[in-house]
Amino acid sequence: MAVYTEVNDEDLARFLELYEIGQLLSFKGIAEGVENTNYMLHTTSGSFILTLYEKRVETADLPFFLGLMEHLFERGVSCPLPVRDKAGNNLNQLSGRTAALITFLEGFCIKRPQPAHCAELGRMLARFHLAGRDFELTRQNALGPAGWAPLFSSFADEADTIATGLRDEIAGEIDWLSANWPQGLPEGVLHADLFPDNVFFIGDKLSGVIDFYFACNDVLSYDIAICLNAWCFEENYSFNATKARALLKAYSEVRPLTQAECGALPVFARGAALRFLLTRCFDWLNTPPGAILKPHDPLAYLRRLRFHQRVSSIAEYGYDTP
Amino acid sequence: MAVYTEVNDEDLARFLELYEIGQLLSFKGIAEGVENTNYMLHTTSGSFILTLYEKRVETADLPFFLGLMEHLFERGVSCPLPVRDKAGNNLNQLSGRTAALITFLEGFCIKRPQPAHCAELGRMLARFHLAGRDFELTRQNALGPAGWAPLFSSFADEADTIATGLRDEIAGEIDWLSANWPQGLPEGVLHADLFPDNVFFIGDKLSGVIDFYFACNDVLSYDIAICLNAWCFEENYSFNATKARALLKAYSEVRPLTQAECGALPVFARGAALRFLLTRCFDWLNTPPGAILKPHDPLAYLRRLRFHQRVSSIAEYGYDTP
Numbered sequence: 237m238a239v240y241t242e243v244n245d246e247d248l249a250r251f252l253e254l255y256e257i258g259q260l261l262s263f264k265g266i267a268e269g270v271e272n273t274n275y276m277l278h279t280t281s282g283s284f285i286l287t288l289y290e291k292r293v294e295t296a297d298l299p300f301f302l303g304l305m306e307h308l309f310e311r312g313v314s315c316p317l318p319v320r321d322k323a324g325n326n327l328n329q330l331s332g333r334t335a336a337l338i339t340f341l342e343g344f345c346i347k348r349p350q351p352a353h354c355a356e357l358g359r360m361l362a363r364f365h366l367a368g369r370d371f372e373l374t375r376q377n378a379l380g381p382a383g384w385a386p387l388f389s390s391f392a393d394e395a396d397t398i399a400t401g402l403r404d405e406i407a408g409e410i411d412w413l414s415a416n417w418p419q420g421l422p423e424g425v426l427h428a429d430l431f432p433d434n435v436f437f438i439g440d441k442l443s444g445v446i447d448f449y450f451a452c453n454d455v456l457s458y459d460i461a462i463c464l465n466a467w468c469f470e471e472n473y474s475f476n477a478t479k480a481r482a483l484l485k486a487y488s489e490v491r492p493l494t495q496a497e498c499g500a501l502p503v504f505a506r507g508a509a510l511r512f513l514l515t516r517c518f519d520w521l522n523t524p525p526g527a528i529l530k531p532h533d534p535l536a537y538l539r540r541l542r543f544h545q546r547v548s549s550i551a552e553y554g555y556d557t558p
Numbered sequence: 559m560a561v562y563t564e565v566n567d568e569d570l571a572r573f574l575e576l577y578e579i580g581q582l583l584s585f586k587g588i589a590e591g592v593e594n595t596n597y598m599l600h601t602t603s604g605s606f607i608l609t610l611y612e613k614r615v616e617t618a619d620l621p622f623f624l625g626l627m628e629h630l631f632e633r634g635v636s637c638p639l640p641v642r643d644k645a646g647n648n649l650n651q652l653s654g655r656t657a658a659l660i661t662f663l664e665g666f667c668i669k670r671p672q673p674a675h676c677a678e679l680g681r682m683l684a685r686f687h688l689a690g691r692d693f694e695l696t697r698q699n700a701l702g703p704a705g706w707a708p709l710f711s712s713f714a715d716e717a718d719t720i721a722t723g724l725r726d727e728i729a730g731e732i733d734w735l736s737a738n739w740p741q742g743l744p745e746g747v748l749h750a751d752l753f754p755d756n757v758f759f760i761g762d763k764l765s766g767v768i769d770f771y772f773a774c775n776d777v778l779s780y781d782i783a784i785c786l787n788a789w790c791f792e793e794n795y796s797f798n799a800t801k802a803r804a805l806l807k808a809y810s811e812v813r814p815l816t817q818a819e820c821g822a823l824p825v826f827a828r829g830a831a832l833r834f835l836l837t838r839c840f841d842w843l844n845t846p847p848g849a850i851l852k853p854h855d856p857l858a859y860l861r862r863l864r865f866h867q868r869v870s871s872i873a874e875y876g877y878d879t880p
Contacts (some may be wrong), residue, residue, distance in 0.1 A: 238560070238589065240588040244669040245666055245667070245668055245669050246669055246670070259760070259761075260666070260760075261664040261665065261666075261760060262662075262663075262664045262665055262666050263666055264588045264589070264590055264598060265588060265589035265590070266586045266587060266588050266598070267560065267561040267586070267587035267588065267589055268586055268587070268588065275590070276586060276598060278605070278664060283600070288804075340584075341584075342583040342584045342585050342600060343583070343584055344582070344583075345567070346567055347566040347567050347568055348568070434862055436584075438581070438582075438583060439581075516601055
């Protein structure tokens with residue numbers, strides 16, 4: 237949520253000479269993104285986002301993320317398009333950072349999504365999954381089942397400072413999920429972080445999806461399970477089956493869910509809740525007290541996890557298997 | 559340089575219903591301005607800046623600042639125009655703050671202004687001064703001569719921690735200026751903070767001026783003196799008479815300087831250097847060590863002050879009195 241790297245007009249002018257995007261009219265640092273520095277640019281040919289990747293970002297992954305955006309954009313998924321320079325590159329150096337220029341996507345995120353928004357999300361996610369099938373690059377999901385135990389062990393000794401008994405509860409869940417994780421289901425490219433913050437609307441219509449920096453290859457249903465967690469709980473932690481039904485129905489109208497995928501969804505939903513519980517616990521314990529960016533409450537995901545533990549079939553998410 | 563107040567889509571929608579600016583397409587918090595929170599908006603009718611005034615700003619002064627912008631805009635000075643709502647108001651409440659919507663001004667500030675930029679600045683400043691003549695509201699200059707002694711007394715005891723002897727040097731300068739401050743020169747509305755940060759260019763052409771939150775009534779030449787300090791010194795503190803000549807010549811072609819104004823300029827230049835020396839010393843001594851926003855170096859203005867102390871006539875600024 238900050239401009240970590242200041243860019244001046246002279247450095248920017250040199251950088252923009254590499255591209256064919258018209259004359260620069262304005263640029264403003266924007267308070268968007270936790271990891272990177274972002275500027276909004278107006279030129280005579282339109283609006284753009286300039287992203288400078290800060291040190292925490294693995295630059296080796298950038299060709300995957302940017303290539304995926306271009307791949308999806310070309311297949312009709314509404315997302316920002318990385319602009320290629322005159323030499324065909326979508327990455328260059330600016331002010332000591334690796335930087336990319338991407339088209340600006342109009343729209344804004346919705347604080348309290350309604351069922352109609354969830355349906356829009358479901359349709360977009362299914363199109364995303366279909367469009368990603370022939371994307372050639374791959375990236376492992378660092379926050380899938382194989383990543384949970386190492387992440388947990390990094391803070392297990394402090395877990396009970398967040399909530400009494402949390403250490404045992406997480407350990408038990410990791411054991412259960414590793415014994416019961418469904419195998420052999422359709423895989424592909426996931427967004428893997430489709431929170432309401434990352435989906436733009438204009439009115440009730442979805443205008444696009446942003447922030448591809450957790451995208452990876454994994455089981456497609458896991459992406460749906462992330463959305464169930466992120467979009468279908470109210471602020472009081474109650475599950476809203478109307479929203480979930482809208483999401484799942486709209487998804488399956490574009491990419492029908494198999495019987496096996498339907499059966500496995502409650503397990504994936506537990507896994508997705510655990511994944512955000514783990515990262516939120518880690519951030520909670522590793523954020524200095526005075527930090528500007530307050531960490532999210534981990535217990536919101538403990539509540540979600542406990543809900544999914546009691547779910548035995550996709551019908552409880554409001555979805556009628558055809 | 560931060561978003562102090564978060565605005566969500568619901569609050570913003572209610573706020574925008576007061577105005578007639580088309581449908582909202584996007585809004586982003588921008589890292590602009592030290593005191594306030596700013597968002598950039600795209601709507602179907604154009605781009606806008608939404609400013610939320612944070613607690614440090616004296617809201618009683620806002621009608622002066624916004625009224626001045628409107629007054630100058632209507633007289634052809636390129637600056638943002640505060641948008642009036644359907645009821646004719648240019649201020650409303652949003653997310654617990656007083657807020658204004660203003661038109662977005664294309665352009666960007668120049669890190670290293672050249673003489674041609676200084677000429678553009680001079681022409682604009684003269685037009686600003688002429689256009690301000692019939693502006694009816696007034697605001698006292700809190701950082702004019704009457705404000706220096708009280709400001710200095712708030713940190714005088716610590717001044718020598720910045721530079722040995724600084725306390726005596728400032729005290730002596732305040733005494734000298736109060737005894738020698740020119741009287742009876744043309745007064746009017748000043749911008750009073752025309753640093754390169756606040757003047758936008760597209761290419762070599764000035765596209766507009768922003769940040770009216772120090773504007774006030776005072777001697778017009780004092781505004782010119784601020785610009786001499788802010789635009790005509792190099793990073794090594796050397797004075798660039800070519801830039802100053804360009805500024806003064808362009809200014810006087812639009813609003814001719816009187817003999818008395820020419821004679822007084824070296825004194826005003828000392829006063830302007832002292833004014834920024836004082837506020838920078840104050841900020842330097844009152845900024846917590848870990849603050850994100852690093853304070854400016856006060857000594858850059860001590861160097862300027864000493865330069866002006868040795869100047870005896872406007873000719874030394876490169877200007878040939880007609």
